[in-house]
């Protein structure tokens with residue numbers, strides 16, 4: 202049984218590899234990466250490092266050779282490009298004879314979500330289901346890690362800003378999502394054609410998050426509900442691509458409608474413990 206992880210030089214992928222190494226032998230693990238030289242540390246551990254890119258069907262098909270189970274970690278591009286890339290990855294897996302695909306989707310995927318990347322994930326989920334391969338869909342909620350981007354400004358000014366209002370979002374640490382993926386990859390036969398909603402233990406507001414930062418740092422930190430256009434201006438000022446600016450600002454529009462507040466128990470069922478709370482994550486990160 203050989204298991205492959207794409208995007209293994211990325212943040213989630215490298216954590217999935219770490220958790221999978223605790224569960225199966227290194228020589229049962231392969232990775233597909235765009236730049237193999239960046240994965241020398243994995244090769245040293247006995248992992249089979251292969252060259253793959255979702256933009257190249259032939260290369261990706263070669264990367265999937267002799268693989269039983271593959272985790273496709275979603276990429277980063279505008280919607281049309283990414284939908285085509287993910288479809289290429291699925292086509293390549295099927296052509297190479299992969300038996301089971303695992304995919305990192307998003308929580309509550311919708312075609313018309315304000316979080317515009319959601320439509321990519323819905324398309325990829327459906328494409329995987331139509332492929333006829335066995336599958337497991339991991340509907341990941343938003344990374345708690347993303348919250349740390351606002352911390353330096355908060356510590357400097359006392360203001361923790363986001364256009365979030367009273368929205369509750371079920372943030373969950375990236376590391377926990379990686380462990381859940383590793384559990385599935387280590388025992389794919391237990392997760393055939395399953396879809397898991399991987400959320401934090403509760404939906405947290407940004408006021409609560411500000412209070413967590415204040416508690417651990419001892420500083421006075423308040424949540425500032427940014428107007429949407431101010432938030433967009435901040436994202437543009439750091440030169441993010443337009444599709445990312447639209448997606449990130451839309452995330453909060455959807456969150457205010459309640460799109461990302463529903464809590465699921467699937468993480469605990471899979472991993473055998475609840476995920477780290479956002480409060481504990483923030484506290485550990487800022488110690």
Ligand SMILES: NC(=O)c1ccc[n+]([C@@H]2O[C@H](COP(=O)([O-])OP(=O)(O)OC[C@H]3O[C@@H](n4cnc5c(N)ncnc54)[C@H](OP(=O)(O)O)[C@@H]3O)[C@@H](O)[C@H]2O)c1
Nearest residue numbers: 208210211212213214235254255256275276277342343344
């Ligand atoms: N749930 C959330 O809150 C959240 C937040 C951010 C992103 N995401 C999604 O989750 C994914 C993983 O998150 P992350 O934190 O690990 O992001 P990351 O560190 O940016 O990693 C993204 C990975 O995707 C790979 N990739 C990009 N384009 C590719 C292509 N054309 N072919 C093959 N691989 C490609 C990258 O390869 P290289 O290593 O070669 O660059 C990288 O390893 C992201 O790509 C994004 O789709 C989710």
